[in-house]
Amino acid sequence: MVLTQPSFPRPRARSTWDAWGTEPARLPAAAKALIATLLPGKAHPVARVGTPVLTRSRLDDADLAPLRAAVGAENATSDDAVRVLHLGGKSTPDLLHRRSAEPQVAPDAVVSPASHDEVLAVLRACDDAGIAVVPFGGGTSVVGGVDPDAGTHRTVVALDLTRTAALLALDAESLLATFGAGTTGPQAEELLAAHGYTLGHFPQSFLYASIGGFAATRSSGQASRGYGRFDDLVHALRVATPAGELDLGRAPASAAGPDLRQLFLGSEGAFGVLTEVTVRIKPLPAATLYEAWTFPDFAAGAEALREATQRGIRPTVLRLSDETETKVNATLGGHFMRMRGCLVIATFEGADDADAEATRAALGAVFARHGATSRGEDPARSWERGRYASPALRDTLLDSGILAETLETATTWARLAELKGAVTAALAASLAADGTKPIVLCHISHVYPAGASLYFTVVATLTSDPEGQWMRAKDAASRAIGDAGGTITHHHAVGRDHRAFLEAEIGPLGIAVLRAVKAEVDPRGIMNPGALLP
Secondary structure (H helix, E strand, O other): OEEOOOEOOOOOOOOOOOOOOOOOOOOOHHHHHHHHHHOOOOOOOOOOOOOOOEOOOOOOHHHHHHHHHHHOHHHEEOOHHHHHHHOOOOOHHHHHHHOOOOOEOOOOEEEOOOOHHHHHHHHHHHHHHOEEEEEEOOOOOOOOOOOOOOOOOOEEEEEEOHHHOOEEEEEOOOOEEEEEOOOEHHHHHHHHHOOOEEOOOOOOOOOOOEHHHHHHOOOOOOOHHHHOOHHHHEEEEEEEEOOEEEEEOOOOOOOOOOOOHHHHOOOOOOOOEEEEEEEEOEEOOOEEEEEEEEEOOHHHHHHHHHHHHHOOOOOOEEEEEOHHHHHHHHHHOOOHHHOOOEEEEEEEEEOOHHHHHHHHHHHHHHHHHOOOEEEEOHHHHHHHHOOOOHHHHHHHHHHOOEEEEEEEEEEEHHHHHHHHHHHHHHHHHHHHHOOOOOEEEEEEOOEEOOEEEEEEEEEEEOOOOHHHHHHHHHHHHHHHHHHOOOOOOOOOOOOOOOHHHHHHHHHHHHHHHHHHHHHHHOOOOOEOOOOOOO
16 A cells, blocks of 8 residues: 555644643652652743743844745745744753743744645745744754744744644555644554554654754653664654755665765754655554563673674563662552662563563563562553653753753763763753752663663752753753763754754764755755854
C-alpha cells in the first residue's frame, strides 16, 4: 500500500506562554514532605505574572505585505496574542524570564506557512528584506534554541510550522512515512496508528514537540533502545534555505559522496528549514511486557547494561537510576522502605507475548549474573504512566521557591563513572557555594555498544538570584563534562546555551566547516541567528 494523498491530524495541544503544558502540575504531598526534609534554607518563590507586556513590533503593514503574499493575510501577523506564544523555549531561564515584570522579548511577527513552497517563499521574502527567521515547532527547546533573536538584522519573525502538520505519504511496503515538519509527536502517532504503524519516538517533550524539531535537534526518545535515536529513523529530508531547496535521501544507503542529510540533522534551523521528513516506521507491537529490577549499586547496574547492550539484547525502554534518584522516586511513590539500591525499569515489545518474553528473559538472565533483584512490573508501569509529567513540575516548584532543572551528556563505558562523578561534584559545589544544599540525581536512559548517556536532575532552594544560580551551576557542569571527555549534549542540542562549548568538542576547523556551509545556504545569515554557531 502506498498512500499519496495527505492525511491531516486533529489540532495539536500547545503550551501556555509562560509554562510547560496547558495547566499547572499538582505537587504530590510526598514531594512537599521531601522538600521540607532535604532542602533546608530560605527559599525565594518566583510568582507568575498576569498579562504580559511584549516588546513592540518593529514591522509595519508594508513590511508584512510580502510575507502575507506568501502565506495569506491571516497567516502573517504582529498581533500580541500570537506573538506571546513564540517567546522562546522552556528552560528554567526561559520560565524565569516569563515571570519577570519587564517587557517580554517577542518576535516582531509570526508567519505560518502551510507547505514547503510557502516556507521557501517566506525565506526569500525575509532574505530580500533582511529579516531574521526563527523556525518554531513545539517551542520545547531547553537550550535557547528558539529565542526571538534578530542578531545583526533589524527585525525577526517566528516561522510557526503548525500548518504544515500532515502525513504526506505512506509507503507500507518500504515502511516509510513522510510528515510535514510541524506534525507533533501525538499527531504523528495518531496518523500512523490509523494504518497500523508507529514511529516509536517518545521523548519527554513528546506531547508538544514536532517532527521537524526532532530532526533539527537530533532528538533521542525514551524508547531509543528499541527504536533508535531520531536521526537513526530519518530516511529523507526536504529542506528550504534562503539560497534554494534540497531533497536529500533517495535510497536506504548510498555511497554518493558525504551524506548531506547529516548537515541538516542537528542544524537547529541555522542552515534552513526542514519542511518534510521521511522516517522509518514499524508495525504497532502486538504485545508489551514490563519488568523492573534493583542492583546493589550504580556500578553493578551500569555493568549489567553494558553487557546486555553489547550482547545485542534490545528491550524497548532501558533505564537505570542511581541511588539518589531511586530513593527520591521511591519516596514520592510511597514505598521508600521497599526500594533500595539502584532501580532499572524496562519495557519489551514484540509481535506476540512469546517474542517480548524472549527479550525479557534474556535481559533478566544477564541482570541476575550482576546481582539484580526483580521488582516485578509495577515500577516500570508507574514510570510509563508519568513519563511526560516531570517538565510541568518545574513551574509548580518555582511557585514554591524550588529550582528543578536537568542537563545531559554521554560518553564511553570506560569513562562513564568518571564523568558521572565529575558532573555531580561540579553541580553540588556550585550550588553549595550559593548557600544551598542541592540534591543531584542521575540516570542512564540511552545505551549503545560503546557507551551511554547520563541525565542529571538538580533540585535546590532558589536564591534571590535564581537565574544566576542555575547558570553558574550549568557552566560548572558543562566545564566538567568537557574535562571528563563527555559530549556537551546527547539530545538537548546546542542552541545558545551550549554554543560556547561547541568548538572545544569539534575544533576550530569543525566550526569553520559549519560556517562555510551556512555561508553557502544562508549567505545573509538570517536563519536563527545566534543558535548553534558561536
